Ligand SMILES: Nc1ncnc2c1ncn2[C@@H]1O[C@H](COP(=O)(O)OP(=O)(O)O)[C@@H](O)[C@H]1O
């Protein structure tokens with residue numbers, strides 16, 4: 001696989017918002033490439049620059065510095081019209097909030113990006129039907145988004161992302177609004193799309209439940225990619241529920257008698273704080289190296 005040319009190649013990307021004192025360097029010297037069939041997960045805490053990076057990779061935002069190459073096009077040197085055209089043909093987007101058009105039914109939502117490109121619309125209809133079958137939406141073909149479950153909405157968004165047969169799929173927190181089961185389903189679908197169709201997929205997320213589907217995990221912190229292999233990667237267990245959390249991405253911490261504990265949710269943190277001793281003798285309180 002390493003001999004195949006990358007679909008996406010980003011070099012030295014940077015993005016600064018604002019100026020002077022209040023300037024925020026949201027993306028800072030990021031380079032990466034993604035090959036056909038490869039699913040890359042970019043993880044990092046909230047505010048680490050994930051959405052900004054993905055928007056630049058997808059030609060939705062111009063970087064302050066650096067280049068993005070997508071197959072034979074250099075997105076960062078295209079004008080708006082050419083960029084919009086490459087975006088429509090070569091990139092499928094999936095967003096956390098689904099971004100479906102409420103006035104359109106499932107089929108017309110899936111077909112929508114096909115209206116933005118030149119081509120045979122009857123063929124697009126046939127592709128939409130096949131995608132609707134593939135994503136198990138055939139019984140919902142004429143439903144409006146507001147009648148769909150979250151998992152169904154995200155499957156519609158995935159079908160829509162595929163309608164123009166793009167080599168690259170970019171997904172921003174695609175499981176962020178879904179429960180564990182539905183989130184995992186959507187993650188598995190994206191995984192299969194990378195494998196079966198040989199598409200390149202980049203998912204940005206802070207959802208640790210979907211790590212297993214990735215070929216590679218990149219870690220973003222304060223806009224920079226970190227080489228986490230060079231650092232000890234510690235998994236720790238939430239002492240309350242026993243769930244595995246990551247010391248690096250966990251957001252909720254408490255100290256008790258000089259030791260730090262991490263929690264998956266505020267609820268676990270609050271239960272711990274109400275009665276630390278009740279949880280500290282549990283066998284789940286154990287630190288393990290990765
Ligand atoms: N349009 C914008 N204007 C100013 N600052 C922004 C803008 N978009 C993002 N930022 C800032 O850039 C940083 C990275 O944001 P973002 O890419 O949304 O992170 P993430 O998706 O990882 O949560 C944050 O500090 C955020 O406040």
Ligand SMILES: [Mg+2]
Pocket residue numbers: 050051052
């Ligand atoms: Mg984001």
